Amino acid sequence: MSRNDDPIKTLQAVFGYPAFRGRQAEIIGQLLGGGDALVLMPTGGGKSLCYQLPSLLRPGCGIVISPLIALMQDQVAALRQYGVRAAALNSAIGLREAREVESALLAGELDLLYVAPERLLTPGFLALLERARIALFAIDEAHCVSQWGHDFRPEYLQLGVLHERFAGVPRVALTATADPLTREEIVERLALHSAQVFVSSFDRPNIRYTIVDRKEARQQLLRFIRDEHAGQAGVVYCLSRRKVDETAQWLADQGIDAIAYHAGMSTTDRERNQARFQREEAVVVVATIAFGMGIDKPDVRFVAHFDLPKSIEGYYQETGRAGRDGLPADAWMAYGMTDVVQQRRMIDESEADETHKRVSGAKLDALLGLCETAGCRRVRLLEYFGELSTACGNCDNCLFPPSTWDATDAARKALSCIYRTGQRFGVLHLIDVLLGRETGRVRRWNHAQLSVFGIGADLAEAQWRNVFRQLVALGFARVDHTAHGALKLTPASRPVLRAEQSVQMRRDLREKPVSKKSRRKSLFAGLTASASVAAGAAPAALSGSDQGVSEQLLQDLRAWRLAESREQSVPAYVILHDATLVQIAAQLPQSLEQLALVQGIGERKLERYGEKIMALVRGAHP
Ligand code: ADP
Numbered sequence: 092m093s094r095n096d097d098p099i100k101t102l103q104a105v106f107g108y109p110a111f112r113g114r115q116a117e118i119i120g121q122l123l124g125g126g127d128a129l130v131l132m133p134t135g136g137g138k139s140l141c142y143q144l145p146s147l148l149r150p151g152c153g154i155v156i157s158p159l160i161a162l163m164q165d166q167v168a169a170l171r172q173y174g175v176r177a178a179a180l181n182s183a184i185g186l187r188e189a190r191e192v193e194s195a196l197l198a199g200e201l202d203l204l205y206v207a208p209e210r211l212l213t214p215g216f217l218a219l220l221e222r223a224r225i226a227l228f229a230i231d232e233a234h235c236v237s238q239w240g241h242d243f244r245p246e247y248l249q250l251g252v253l254h255e256r257f258a259g260v261p262r263v264a265l266t267a268t269a270d271p272l273t274r275e276e277i278v279e280r281l282a283l284h285s286a287q288v289f290v291s292s293f294d295r296p297n298i299r300y301t302i303v304d305r306k307e308a309r310q311q312l313l314r315f316i317r318d319e320h321a322g323q324a325g326v327v328y329c330l331s332r333r334k335v336d337e338t339a340q341w342l343a344d345q346g347i348d349a350i351a352y353h354a355g356m357s358t359t360d361r362e363r364n365q366a367r368f369q370r371e372e373a374v375v376v377v378a379t380i381a382f383g384m385g386i387d388k389p390d391v392r393f394v395a396h397f398d399l400p401k402s403i404e405g406y407y408q409e410t411g412r413a414g415r416d417g418l419p420a421d422a423w424m425a426y427g428m429t430d431v432v433q434q435r436r437m438i439d440e441s442e443a444d445e446t447h448k449r450v451s452g453a454k455l456d457a458l459l460g461l462c463e464t465a466g467c468r469r470v471r472l473l474e475y476f477g478e479l480s481t482a483c484g485n486c487d488n489c490l491f492p493p494s495t496w497d498a499t500d501a502a503r504k505a506l507s508c509i510y511r512t513g514q515r516f517g518v519l520h521l522i523d524v525l526l527g528r529e530t531g532r533v534r535r536w537n538h539a540q541l542s543v544f545g546i547g548a549d550l551a552e553a554q555w556r557n558v559f560r561q562l563v564a565l566g567f568a569r570v571d572h573t574a575h576g577a578l579k580l581t582p583a584s585r586p587v588l589r590a591e592q593s594v595q596m597r598r599d600l601r602e603k604p605v606s607k608k609s610r611r612k613s614l615f616a617g618l619t620a621s622a623s624v625a626a627g628a629a630p631a632a633l634s635g636s637d638q639g640v641s642e643q644l645l646q647d648l649r650a651w652r653l654a655e656s657r658e659q660s661v662p663a664y665v666i667l668h669d670a671t672l673v674q675i676a677a678q679l680p681q682s683l684e685q686l687a688l689v690q691g692i693g694e695r696k697l698e699r700y701g702e703k704i705m706a707l708v709r710g711a712h713p
């Protein structure tokens with residue numbers, strides 16, 4: 092393979108990508124110059140190339156420290172497809188193979204070596220490294236040093252040793268965790284004080300954010316998956332293990348290839364399900380947040396939140412697992428009053444101290460603000476991470492601007508109802524009273540006698556639910572868990588009750604039916620736009636037309652890829668990414684030279700698959 096000192100030429104020759112993304116070129120330059128780097132980039136931003144390329148260009152082998160043993164094999168397989176000499180060392184690898192890898196390292200026959208931190212830290216391995224030539228150390232998922240995050244790995248704390256023992260070797264730490272506190276911890280614990288820090292925009296322009304009002308949750312989820320993502324891979328996040336199991340089963344009963352993942356399952360079951368998701372093309376995983384860091388699949392087309400996440404950080408990290416390949420992807424959430432009640436209860440009833448509860452409460456409020464906003468979701472999200480932006484054109488609110496209504500009168504009625512019933516009842520009963528329903532509970536508490544009984548007949552039950560939810564989200568009422576989810580007034584309730592303040596609310600969050608056809612179109616169009624996505628620009632052409640994409644050829648290519656991946660027992664995307672297949676089907680290359688220009692076709696892949704691909708192109712378009 093042709094490698095030379097020029098990073099861009101190596102990028103093109105080996106990986107078949109025309110240009111660097113974002114700050115990749117700068118980061119690579121820093122490492123090639125022998126300096127250290129701290130890289131903060133969103134998931135899917137392209138962190139791996141930042142250490143892979145310098146490992147190819149610097150003398151010696153790049154050592155990549157990663158906690159994700161389950162993924163190492165796939166990463167190594169993907170690199171080998173590009174002709175890179177890569178290997179992994181971890182507990183899943185047998186003694187003999189480990190010896191072979193070690194001698195290849197000493198003989199200078201490796202470009203990249205992935206190791207688990209516990210392996211790296213053994214005295215034997217450190218001694219071996221001292222005898223080898225090392226291009227750089229890459230510490231992936233560097234936020235694992237943070238004792239406050241839920242990905243904490245104690246071994247990561249000892250990685251400072253690299254600085255002491257291999258002083259001259261450049262080190263790069265990489266993470267998708269954005270907050271400043273974690274960043275400081277990484278610098279401190281990994282002794283990266285002199286590292287240059289590279290912060291990328293955390294925007295993921297190819298992800299479309301949608302938040303719908305939960306009505307009949309399962310049906311909504313099913314429709315979303317069937318109408319917009321049939322036959323595609325996705326993740327559905329639920330809060331509890333039980334809900335994970337039930338939802339996975341239910342989806343499976345509806346004919347979706349859905350499987351469960353949560354920490355309560357046996358390791359074997361978990362690993363099997365993760366491997367199926369990773370390797371097959373159209374598996375839907377229903378999971379708790381335990382399913383997370385280990386997902387390295389580029390073609391996850393949607394992430395759905397069936398329950399409200401705990402914070403915007405969590406939401407963003409989870410949704411970030413969609414669309415790593417830069418193609419259009421969906422982040423979809425169903426949200427309702429019960430979520431707010433449940434989350435508040437979890438905070439109130441937790442063992443945490445008051446400060447912690449206050450912080451959790453504030454995080455929940457920020458998330459509710461995102462759910463209720465009538466403005467651009469992306470602007471809200473990025474603002475939360477300290478980035479200013481303008482309306483994105485690729486979220487539900489931008490695409491289908493919600494209308495607002497003057498809810499002053501409704502808010503007053505609702506708050507009076509809370510007050511008159513003694514601030515002791517939950518939403519269901521309050522709505523019964525407003526609608527004038529003679530339920531058992533109404534009779535028991537004599538609530539038909541109250542002045543508020545039946546004053547809400549002008550709105551339907553669903554509208555009242557919406558009003559109460561927004562009242563809580565906007566801070567005009569609060570949920571008290573020490574009293575079984577009873578709604579209470581807040582200081583902000585007063586001016587509304589006294590008609591001194593008006594209240595605007597957004598209309599029902601509607602499901603926005605987007606036809607299957609238009610979504611497919613946008614997937615194709617996204618490809619032609621992927622160059623601009625790669626350059627960090629907004630994918631303006633996300634809803635363009637799919638003219639010129641040969642569906643037949645695409646199918647043929649996928650079938651061939653599947654057969655190839657089975658034969659080699661690697662995931663399909665390791666052979667070629669979707670993006671590459673669609674580009675071939677759109678451009679119909681007429682020669683190997685033209686095929687070489689398609690993104691993702693490096694020299695090695697051209698050599699290995701070029702003729703087969705050309706035969707398929709010619710077959711479909713003689
Ligand atoms: P991260 O580790 O930051 O989540 P990856 O390194 O897995 O992201 O990269 C995400 C995707 O982007 C991969 O499919 C990768 O091949 C692709 N990619 C990375 N850099 C480029 C580039 N310069 N041009 C085109 N595609 C790229």
Ligand code: ZN
Pocket residue numbers: 466467468469470482483484485486487488489490
């Ligand atoms: Zn928007």
